[in-house]
Amino acid sequence: MTDEIDASGALEASGLGRKYGRGWALRDVAFRLPAGRICALVGPNGSGKSTLLSLAAGLLTPTTGTLRVFGRPSADPGTRERVAFVAQDKPLYPRFSVADTLRLGRELNPRWDQKTAERVVAEAEVPLSARVGSLSGGQRTCVALALALGKRADLLLLDEPMADQDPLCRHRMMGALMAEAAEHGTGVVISTHVLAELDGVCDYLLLMGGGRIRLAGGTDALQAAHRLVTGPSAPGGGTPDALARHTVVETRTTGRQLTALIRPEGTPAGDGWIITEPSLEDVLLGYLRAPDAPPMFTAEARATVTEVGT
Amino acid sequence: MVEYRIDRRSGIATYLQIVQQTKQALRLGLLQPGDRLPTAKEVVAATAINPNTVLKAYRELEREGLVEPRPGLGTFVRRSLARPGAAADSPLRAELADWTDRARAAGLDREDVTALVASVLEERFGESATPSERGHEENG
Secondary structure, three states: OOOHHOOOOOOOEEEEEEOOEEEEEEEEEEEEEEOOEEEEEEEOOOOHHHHHHHHHOOOOOOOEEEEEEOOEEEEOOOHHHEEEEEEOOOOOOOEEEEEEEEEEHHHOOOOOOHHHHHHHHHHHOOOOOOHHHHHHHHHHHHHHHHHHOOOOOOEEEEEEEOOOHHHHHHHHOOOOOOHHHHHHEEEEEEEOOHHHHHOOOOOOEEEEOOOOOEEEHHHHHHHOOOOOEEEOOOOOOOOOOHHOOOOOEOOOOOOOEEEEEEOOOOOOOOOOOOEEOOOOHHHHHHHHHHEEEEEEEEEEEEOOOOOOOO | OOOOOOOOOOOHHHHHHHHHHHHHHHHHOOOOOOEEEEOHHHHHHOOOOOHHHHHHHHHHHHHHOOOEEOOOOEEOOOOOOHHHHHHOHHHHHHHHHHHHHHHHHHHHHHHHHHHHHHHHHHHHHHHHHHHHHHHHOOOO
């Protein structure tokens, strides 16, 4: 029974929308994130990342559509203990000591893991007796992360967790996260502006733009689905004939040379064209530079549940 | 036990770096049959990489018959790649160290020496001088 529910994935959105006042922060979002993946949630400011995370954490309710967490609606009380959320501003009680904060975690969470929580705090060299209000931003982040890891959730949602951390702290924190994922198969969603931070860490990518999902899927599959091609530009500008049957994400012309990020349909052959596999960063930059490029979902990222008449 | 160093800017896939470093340790005798490789958890806690990358590397080493997983215990070295001539205390190594000192005394820097060694390797070993992992392809 549990397996059946988990087969629907850690997150599954369908027709998902969220409106603030008159504006839509999320519009018509549908995707799937399988359980146990390390997912980078990337996109410009205001693209809907934090809204999506707050919805997944059950702190917001959808205006339209559904967001399922391990097969249940995100607002369902039963999903609470399976999800941990670290918000961007890391809300903690400033008057509590670090030890009190961990005790709060212990009292409120049935699956609490005190050892893990204490280890994360100790590795960051944050004294247990210190008041939370006296800590630096980076240290507060470590305490918030200790709470999230101590909760022993199945899915960790982290909203730009690394913004205020020095490189050593960041490395330790990612190490602690990855160790948790290795030991318990915990899924992680990390929002960031800087994909390079998650290089070698994430195996799944969600790219957002204008309240929609633009790219979704495993990083290997997304990379393999794209090619960077370089060749002669078309005489009168526009897309050269050689690229006509492919999906062209973005082109740039320098003199007589044209570089394009494409999703090849069949063999991207053609004399005089240099074809290379782009890095994940190349793919991402291509889509960021071309906000109107057609979105792409890999097979495992497509929502399987279709909601009718929500 | 080995410790992996991951270079994110090397352009070499992370899992391949683990495969190569494990083989290097096997060649140098730092890892010997019966030794346990670090668990995925130990590797990712130290390197902050994706756990699946470590598992992929270990599967590759298993496919090549170098290691074997023992359920509940870990992944263990099955055979060594060490050759007596390549050990840390071998005469060949001592000669190479002598030669390197002479090259240095002659005014060659590290890059000069590397280029010289690479060209002689190319001449004497030909194609086989490049390790097989260079053109490695995943065959499922």
